[in-house]
Amino acid sequence: MGKNEGVSIxxxxxxxxxxxxxxxxKENGVIRISxxxxxxxxxxxxxxxxxxxxxxxxxxxxxxxxxxxSLYEExxxxxxxxxxxxxxxxxAGNLGKAIALxxxxxxxxxxxxxxxxxxxxxxxxxxxGIPIRNIDGLYNFCRDNSPTVAVLCIPSPAAxxxxxxxxxxxxxxFWNFSHYDIAAxxxxxxxxNVHLSDSLMTLSYHVSNI
Amino acid sequence: MGKNEGVSIxxxxxxxxxxxxxxxxKENGVIRISxxxxxxxxxxxxxxxxxxxxxxxxxxxxxxxxxxxSLYEExxxxxxxxxxxxxxxxxAGNLGKAIALxxxxxxxxxxxxxxxxxxxxxxxxxxxGIPIRNIDGLYNFCRDNSPTVAVLCIPSPAAxxxxxxxxxxxxxxFWNFSHYDIAAxxxxxxxxNVHLSDSLMTLSYHVSNI
DNA sequence: TAGATTGTTAATCGATTAACAATC
DNA sequence: TAGATTGTTAATCGATTAACAATC
Numbered sequence: 001m002g003k004n005e006g007v008s009i010x011x012x013x014x015x016x017x018x019x020x021x022x023x024x025x026k027e028n029g030v031i032r033i034s035x036x037x038x039x040x041x042x043x044x045x046x047x048x049x050x051x052x053x054x055x056x057x058x059x060x061x062x063x064x065x066x067x068x069x070s071l072y073e074e075x076x077x078x079x080x081x082x083x084x085x086x087x088x089x090x091x092a093g094n095l096g097k098a099i100a101l102x103x104x105x106x107x108x109x110x111x112x113x114x115x116x117x118x119x120x121x122x123x124x125x126x127x128x129g130i131p132i133r134n135i136d137g138l139y140n141f142c143r144d145n146s147p148t149v150a151v152l153c154i155p156s157p158a159a160x161x162x163x164x165x166x167x168x169x170x171x172x173x174f175w176n177f178s179h180y181d182i183a184a185x186x187x188x189x190x191x192x193n194v195h196l197s198d199s200l201m202t203l204s205y206h207v208s209n210i
Numbered sequence: 211m212g213k214n215e216g217v218s219i220x221x222x223x224x225x226x227x228x229x230x231x232x233x234x235x236k237e238n239g240v241i242r243i244s245x246x247x248x249x250x251x252x253x254x255x256x257x258x259x260x261x262x263x264x265x266x267x268x269x270x271x272x273x274x275x276x277x278x279x280s281l282y283e284e285x286x287x288x289x290x291x292x293x294x295x296x297x298x299x300x301x302a303g304n305l306g307k308a309i310a311l312x313x314x315x316x317x318x319x320x321x322x323x324x325x326x327x328x329x330x331x332x333x334x335x336x337x338x339g340i341p342i343r344n345i346d347g348l349y350n351f352c353r354d355n356s357p358t359v360a361v362l363c364i365p366s367p368a369a370x371x372x373x374x375x376x377x378x379x380x381x382x383x384f385w386n387f388s389h390y391d392i393a394a395x396x397x398x399x400x401x402x403n404v405h406l407s408d409s410l411m412t413l414s415y416h417v418s419n420i
Numbered sequence: 421t422a423g424a425t426t427g428t429t430a431a432t433c434g435a436t437t438a439a440c441a442a443t444c
Numbered sequence: 445t446a447g448a449t450t451g452t453t454a455a456t457c458g459a460t461t462a463a464c465a466a467t468c
Contacts, residue, residue: 010435012415016408020389034449043394046449047437054451062450063444079411080418098308099406108407109414149417173417175410179230184253190416192409196309197318198226199402200385201289204319205222206400207359207383208290220459244425256425257461264427272426273468 007055014052015079017042022072034065083109085173086147090162092117092125092132095177096153100127110149114141118158142169149173156180217265224262225289227252232282244275293319295383297359298351300372302327302335302342305387306363310337320359324351328368352379359383366390 021042025033035046042049053059053071056078060066076082087110089100096117105112115127118135125132133141141147150171152159159178163186166174173190176182182191231252235243245256252259263269263281266288270276286292297320299310306327315322325337328345335342343351351357360381362369369388373396376384383400386392392401 008435013408013412015415016405016411017391019411020405020408036449045437047439048435050450050452051436058451060450061444062442063448065449078415080414081411083414083418085414085417094308094311098304101304103406103410105410108410110410149413172420173413175413181227188420190413190420192413192416194406194409195226195230196313196404198223198230199404200313200315200318200320201226201229201291202223203359203383203385203400203402204290204293204295205225205288206402207295208293210382210398210400218459246425255461257463258459260426260428261460268427270426271468272466273424275425 011052011055014044015075018049018052019072019075019079019081022068022075025068026072030068032065032067035060038066079109081107081109084111085109085149086111086113086145087149087151087175088112088114088116088138088141088147089151089153090116090135090138091153091158092119092122092127093153096151097127099151099153099177100130112151113145113147116141138165139169142166142171146170149175151175151177152182153177221262221265224254225285228259228262229282229285229289229291232278232285235278236282240278242275242277245270248276289319291317291319294321295319295359296321296323296355296357297361297385298322298324298326298348298357299361299363300326300345300348301363301368302329302332302337303363306361307337309361309363309387310340322361323355323357326351349379352376352381356380359385361385361387362392363387 021038035049039046039049050060057074059071059074087105089096089112092100092115096115100112100115112128112130115130115132116135116138117132120134122132123134148171150166152162152174154162156179159176159180159182163174163182167186167189172188174182174192176191176193177196179195179197181193184191231248245259249256249259260270267284269281269284297315299306299322302310302325306325310322310325322338322340325340325342326345326348327342330344332342333344358381360376362372362384364372366389369386369390369392373384373392377396377399382398384392384402386401386403387406389405389407391403394401
């Protein structure tokens with residue numbers, strides 16, 4: 001791993017957006033596109049697009065542009081959409097349920113194999129064909145199934161307490177919806193903190209300062 | 211409006227994080243904090259904290275640091291957490307339901323006054339004490355209640371079609387969970403596009419490139 | 421007063437944009 | 445071949461960090 005070590009966070013955060021737009025173009029039967037035309041669609045500069053893509057390889061062709069199908073596939077590879085990583089979801093409240101039911105985990109490189117909640121009353125209930133298990137079974141489940149990613153839809157204190165345990169159990173990545181910031185300082189652990197409240201407050205600011 | 215026009219997006223995106231950490235410190239009964247101590251807690255540099263805060267005013271005191279309660283309140287004001295803007299939510303599927311039930315709209319400056327879905331079968335069902343209405347009633351509802359913010363939990367094509375109509379109806383801000391990017395080029399309209407799929411793919415990349 | 425810590429200016433760093441030679 | 449468009453280097457811009465005089 002670590003082949004693309006030099007690539008900056010700013011570039012990486014744009015990759016899913018490229019993937020999205022290229023996917024649409026592909027759906028619409030478009031075969032090729034120049035960085036200039038893509039820049040107009042996406043609201044980036046053509047220069048930035050060429051720079052970004054060149055972090056990973058020369059995917060284009062002078063005088064022609066980029067082949068959409070193959071660029072889409074390349075970016076998919078970079079993002080690991082076919083990696084099929086085993087993931088577990090912890091917390092089957094409103095948000096956890098919505099995430100479990102709503103997200104296309106498969107299309108993004110994940111395979112949701114387990115759902116946990118501390119609420120005994122939920123145990124056995126099915127979400128997406130996956131049974132909700134009691135959190136007590138987490139240790140054995142991880143030992144037997146070796147998931148590598150955990151989706152946290154639990155309150156801050158629970159997330160704070162659980163994160164180190166999950167690292168012990170072999171979790172390499174967190175998709176964290178709790179109010180708590182999982183430190184980016186676990187060595188060798190990837191974290192995406194999704195702070196919906198922060199996003200809502202940013203919107204509040206912008207609406208007030210249009 | 212537009213008083214803080216010069217402030218960069220990077221700074222604004224950090225404000226909710228300040229607000230969160232200061233809120234916790236306040237809860238814990240801490241009275242004052244220096245930029246240095248705060249920097250260690252938050253993982254920013256002290257320099258950045260002082261720069262960020264000074265975009266909005268001199269909230270600190272030399273030799274003392276920052277008073278937590280008053281800084282918390284100031285940032286709250288900047289973010290508009292007491293603005294109580296009328297908001298509507300469109301799309302009461304899994305995600306819409308979770309957002310409606312899970313988010314503390316009030317604590318972030320919003321008052322959720324209406325929920326809409328095109329599915330007739332959901333009409334009348336209550337979420338958080340708010341009845342789900344049929345989307346057909348949107349026009350009259352907006353005319354009568356003048357909401358200023360719309361939360362979109364609907365598929366891309368629906369979001370794309372609805373956005374301009376909502377602008378017509380007086381919506382000034384979008385919290386958009388659809389796959390579609392609402393253009394930041396509506397003049398005078400604030401947009402927060404929340405792309406959960408993009409976040410998940412970014413995590414996928416990071417896990418593969420630790 | 422002396423010590424601490426801010427507010428603010430200057431220096432550095434990184435990311436974006438522009439330019440253009442290479443080449444399909 | 446001529447035209448188009450990339451890959452890549454150089455220039456610009458903005459954001460972060462460092463430094464320090466002001467001041468509580």
